[in-house]
Amino acid sequence: MSTTAELMVNNLSVQFGGLKAVDQVSFALQPQSLAGLIGPNGAGKTTVFNALTGLCPVTGGEISFNSERLTNEPPHAIARCGIARTFQNIRLFKNLTVLDNLRIAYHKNRQYSLLCGLFRSPRFRREEAQITAKAKDVLALVDLADKADHLAGSLPYGEQRRVEIARALMLDPKLLLLDEPAAGMNPQETTALLELIRRLRDELQITILLIEHDMKLVMNLCEKLFVLDYGHLIATGDPKSIQSNRRVVEAYLGGNLA
Amino acid sequence: MKNKLSILLTAVILLLIYTGVRLMESGGVLLPYHVQILSLCCINVILVVSLNLINGFTGQFSIGHAGFFAIGAYLSAYLTVKLQVPFVPALICGGILAGITGLAVGLPALRLRGDYLAIATLGFGEIIRVIILNTNAVGGARGFSGIPKYTTFGLAYLTAIITVVAIRNFVSSDYGRACLAVREDEIAAASLGVNSTYFKVLAFSLGAFFAGTAGALFSHYLQYMAPTPSQIGFLKSIDILIMLVLGGLGSITGSIVAAVVLTVLPEFLRGFAEYRMVIYPILLIAVMIYRPAGLLAGREFSLDSLLNLFKGARTRVDHS
Ligand SMILES: Nc1ncnc2c1ncn2[C@@H]1O[C@H](COP(=O)(O)OP(=O)(O)O)[C@@H](O)[C@H]1O
Ligand SMILES: [Mg+2]
Numbered sequence: 001m002s003t004t005a006e007l008m009v010n011n012l013s014v015q016f017g018g019l020k021a022v023d024q025v026s027f028a029l030q031p032q033s034l035a036g037l038i039g040p041n042g043a044g045k046t047t048v049f050n051a052l053t054g055l056c057p058v059t060g061g062e063i064s065f066n067s068e069r070l071t072n073e074p075p076h077a078i079a080r081c082g083i084a085r086t087f088q089n090i091r092l093f094k095n096l097t098v099l100d101n102l103r104i105a106y107h108k109n110r111q112y113s114l115l116c117g118l119f120r121s122p123r124f125r126r127e128e129a130q131i132t133a134k135a136k137d138v139l140a141l142v143d144l145a146d147k148a149d150h151l152a153g154s155l156p157y158g159e160q161r162r163v164e165i166a167r168a169l170m171l172d173p174k175l176l177l178l179d180e181p182a183a184g185m186n187p188q189e190t191t192a193l194l195e196l197i198r199r200l201r202d203e204l205q206i207t208i209l210l211i212e213h214d215m216k217l218v219m220n221l222c223e224k225l226f227v228l229d230y231g232h233l234i235a236t237g238d239p240k241s242i243q244s245n246r247r248v249v250e251a252y253l254g255g256n257l258a
Numbered sequence: 259m260k261n262k263l264s265i266l267l268t269a270v271i272l273l274l275i276y277t278g279v280r281l282m283e284s285g286g287v288l289l290p291y292h293v294q295i296l297s298l299c300c301i302n303v304i305l306v307v308s309l310n311l312i313n314g315f316t317g318q319f320s321i322g323h324a325g326f327f328a329i330g331a332y333l334s335a336y337l338t339v340k341l342q343v344p345f346v347p348a349l350i351c352g353g354i355l356a357g358i359t360g361l362a363v364g365l366p367a368l369r370l371r372g373d374y375l376a377i378a379t380l381g382f383g384e385i386i387r388v389i390i391l392n393t394n395a396v397g398g399a400r401g402f403s404g405i406p407k408y409t410t411f412g413l414a415y416l417t418a419i420i421t422v423v424a425i426r427n428f429v430s431s432d433y434g435r436a437c438l439a440v441r442e443d444e445i446a447a448a449s450l451g452v453n454s455t456y457f458k459v460l461a462f463s464l465g466a467f468f469a470g471t472a473g474a475l476f477s478h479y480l481q482y483m484a485p486t487p488s489q490i491g492f493l494k495s496i497d498i499l500i501m502l503v504l505g506g507l508g509s510i511t512g513s514i515v516a517a518v519v520l521t522v523l524p525e526f527l528r529g530f531a532e533y534r535m536v537i538y539p540i541l542l543i544a545v546m547i548y549r550p551a552g553l554l555a556g557r558e559f560s561l562d563s564l565l566n567l568f569k570g571a572r573t574r575v576d577h578s
Contacts, residue, residue: 087446093438114428
């Protein structure tokens with residue numbers, strides 16, 4: 001195959017009643033790229049993620065991933081295609097242990113049948129052992145190996161964000177969408193997160209698209225940025241060109257871009 | 259190793275209970291009436307544990323469990339009485355028809371949430387009852403009498419054990435984890451590749467299947483079925499629900515304890531006939547005040563933890 005983009009978004013629109021939350025947005029992501037989606041509050045960033053993952057209806061345009069059309073597919077089918085995400089308002093299974101949060105996310109790779117599960121066949125036992133081992137490996141990757149047996153809801157905010165990333169990684173995604181991963185983290189945690197995201201992209205060779213308000217993190221981390229404002233894509237480019245883009249600076253009201 | 263040991267120990271204890279009951283029965287310590295109540299305990303354990311799969315583990319609030327119970331009770335009785343089918347195949351048929359009905363009802367009904375689902379399942383249960391009430395082949399409003407007494411304590415006990423083991427294995431597999439995920443956060447579950455409709459319907463029809471087998475055991479235990487609200491209607495559904503909530507949603511051992519206690523308790527209270535309907539609710543209210551999440555509050559009582567307690571070891575019980 002030629003070096004086509006992995007994710008293609010063409011004239012994507014999402015309308016809630018009279019509000020055009022996302023209006024004719026087009027962008028593409030290359031395999032193994034690390035990109036950022038930025039813009040003021042209410043610009044429609046989370047809505048773009050929701051449209052990509054099937055969590056809100058797309059009212060116009062097309063989404064394709066590795067040449068497969070994903071527009072308005074149900075979320076579980078999209079997850080099976082290799083797109084995983086985290087949520088701005090963390091959505092962990094708070095009453096379950098960290099390990100169980102991760103084990104649940106192995107779901108799409110599970111091979112054994114219902115009968116194997118009901119009778120605890122040798123195959124079931126073998127695969128369950130693999131699932132637990134994999135969950136522990138992924139936890140170690142985000143430095144939370146010692147928190148496996150804690151209830152997810154009992155962890156501090158920053159750790160919950162990392163558990164959510166780990167849970168998404170259990171899907172073996174090709175594309176990882178992170179919605180404000182640094183929100184609620186202190187500066188040390190943010191620095192560690194920056195290194196983690198970079199390491200994930202390099203070691204797992206996945207594509208990462210993240211929404212983030214911490215401009216230092218975005219400018220340091222991302223190779224390409226997409227800027228949304230009132231549902232419109234107002235700029236696309238590398239961090240340097242975005243920083244000096246007049247429309248972007250205006251959108252942020254001469255804000256904290258520097 | 260520890261796992262094997264606790265499975266062995268559980269099996270030994272279960273066998274001891276069975277032989278104990280049998281010995282006391284032949285020794286005259288337990289009267290046939292007592293053994294009857296023990297059979298009823300087993301039937302109720304099946305009902306409560308299977309409802310726990312739907313309401314507790316998958317978080318879909320159903321109050322129509324008696325409908326599936328009725329389907330199993332009547333179909334199996336029809337098969338053994340009218341068609342002379344042996345009991346065990348008739349019992350399995352009762353379960354299967356209940357399971358299929360669960361599938362047919364679950365597909366549209368499980369799109370509803372919370373209160374709406376509760377009302378839809380309540381309506382379903384009453385529809386089943388009204389259908390039975392108007393079906394002459396199963397006695398209609400007169401009731402279905404002359405059912406052979408095929409249900410023995412041993413059979414009820416064995417079916418209850420099979421149900422508990424199957425549901426426990428289900429919830430600790432990937433299938434059960436998917437159900438838990440749907441209960442905890444449907445949106446997050448979907449984003450992880452879990453088809454929530456599929457798992458709601460799966461849990462619903464699996465629970466319905468076991469309720470159907472409980473029905474088959476019940477009709478061949480009582481030998482007479484009456485299409486009344488308290489036997490196969492909403493009052494029966496509420497009875498099962500009370501046992502479930504008392505034991506704690508999401509705890510299998512809690513369901514077992516509550517089913518047994520709430521089956522035996524009314525029999526004990528028979529002596530205080532006129533106070534019975536006062537004492538029973540007061541006990542329920544007391545439990546709900548002091549243990550609002552149920553007796554076991556979503557936790558499981560396990561031999562492993564008991565063994566650890568004996569050894570003084572405070573290690574965590576691992577999953578596999
Ligand atoms: N489910 C929804 N229904 C109605 N309006 C919505 C919904 N989701 C988001 N919006 C609106 O769409 C706009 C964009 O929201 P969002 O994508 O969350 O912004 P951002 O993530 O960039 O801060 C906001 O005005 C928000 O109120
Ligand atoms: Mg947002």
